[in-house]
Amino acid sequence: MQNEMHSENAERRDVGTWLENTTSQDPILGRLFPQLRRLAASEAPVLLVGEPGSGRELAARAIHNLSERASHPFVVINCGDFSDTLIEAELLGVDGGNPPHKMGIFEQAGSGTVLLAEVGELPARLQQALLQLLERHELKRLNSSTSVPARARVIASTCADLRARVSAALFRDELYQRLSAEKLELPPLRDRADDIRGLARHFLERCRAHLPRAPRDLTPEAEAALRSYSWPGNLHELREVVEEAALRARGERIGVEDLPERVRGEQRGGPLPSLREVEIRHIERVLQEARGNQRRASRILGISRWSLSRRLRKYGLQPRAEQ
Numbered sequence: 001m002q003n004e005m006h007s008e009n010a011e012r013r014d015v016g017t018w019l020e021n022t023t024s025q026d027p028i029l030g031r032l033f034p035q036l037r038r039l040a041a042s043e044a045p046v047l048l049v050g051e052p053g054s055g056r057e058l059a060a061r062a063i064h065n066l067s068e069r070a071s072h073p074f075v076v077i078n079c080g081d082f083s084d085t086l087i088e089a090e091l092l093g094v095d096g097g098n099p100p101h102k103m104g105i106f107e108q109a110g111s112g113t114v115l116l117a118e119v120g121e122l123p124a125r126l127q128q129a130l131l132q133l134l135e136r137h138e139l140k141r142l143n144s145s146t147s148v149p150a151r152a153r154v155i156a157s158t159c160a161d162l163r164a165r166v167s168a169a170l171f172r173d174e175l176y177q178r179l180s181a182e183k184l185e186l187p188p189l190r191d192r193a194d195d196i197r198g199l200a201r202h203f204l205e206r207c208r209a210h211l212p213r214a215p216r217d218l219t220p221e222a223e224a225a226l227r228s229y230s231w232p233g234n235l236h237e238l239r240e241v242v243e244e245a246a247l248r249a250r251g252e253r254i255g256v257e258d259l260p261e262r263v264r265g266e267q268r269g270g271p272l273p274s275l276r277e278v279e280i281r282h283i284e285r286v287l288q289e290a291r292g293n294q295r296r297a298s299r300i301l302g303i304s305r306w307s308l309s310r311r312l313r314k315y316g317l318q319p320r321a322e323q
Contacts, residue, residue: 028055028199028235029062035184040066045134047119047179048157050186052275053236056157057115059186064113069153072112075105080121081307088126088142095144106139109152119156119179120165124172130154131175154179189231189238196226199235203242204254214246221256229263232275233282240282280315283308287317 029036039046040063048056057076064074082090093104105114122130133139134154138147156179165171189196200218207214231237245258256264283301290297298308
């Protein structure tokens with residue numbers, strides 16, 4: 001028995017060392033590694049603040065993987081992807097109905113970690129429920145008066161100014177204070193110009209895993225264009241630009257002519273696209289690639305189909321019939 005425990009502990013240490021080495025050398029998270037390791041050693045809630053596409057979920061997952069909870073589930077829910085009624089059921093679970101019991105994400109996570117993405121979108125009623133959960137480490141499913149243990153650690157993320165939402169009475173101050181006990185701000189890509197070359201090569205190497213004929217490198221002119229661009233979509237947009245250029249390139253290296261027009265145009269002093277324009281163009285491209293299949297497009301985009309439908313209505317996009 002002791003030998004088994006010793007072997008298990010040694011294996012856990014080996015995995016932990018591998019995770020630390022991998023994270024510290026990761027081109028996306030490497031600079032944040034000291035903060036991520038410190039946050040992983042804590043049990044307090046964490047608030048990750050950053051623009052869309054800045055790597056908030058990657059940071060949350062790294063905190064989980066470097067922590068003692070790594071062997072337990074890591075569950076993500078985007079609070080802006082559901083209606084007020086549905087988000088309550090998804091978070092807390094439901095008693096009654098068919099099936100008779102539906103577990104919410106906190107129960108699903110067990111002793112793992114729950115990432116509440118875009119926590120600023122939580123309705124007032126759920127803000128109160130989350131505050132009570134953080135204080136008492138228990139919850140009540142909908143239609144039930146029985147308390148259920150909630151052991152998962154909470155990591156929240158937002159691209160909004162929650163302090164401003166508190167001042168506008170849109171977010172509870174007590175909840176903000178609880179969530180921001182530990183806070184990490186992720187810098188936008190435009191403030192990381194020296195990292196863009198390495199990040200672009202990192203994404204290109206990932207492309208080669210599923211596109212064996214993809215280019216191996218970028219020309220100096222292409223690298224200069226990437227450095228000059230403002231990246232309103234941050235890491236997410238850089239990854240998409242590299243993947244699109246890799247598909248378009250015909251030689252061993254990605255040239256400036258393989259980059260999207262908005263990236264080339266900005267190098268010549270063209271107007272900066274808004275985040276709205278970037279998102280619309282990307283959704284249109286993904287829908288085209290998915291041949292109008294919204295289920296497939298939502299998987300590529302990494303969002304729910306309901307969230308994709310909401311964005312299509314928001315931007316007035318009319319996808320062609322699914323094929």
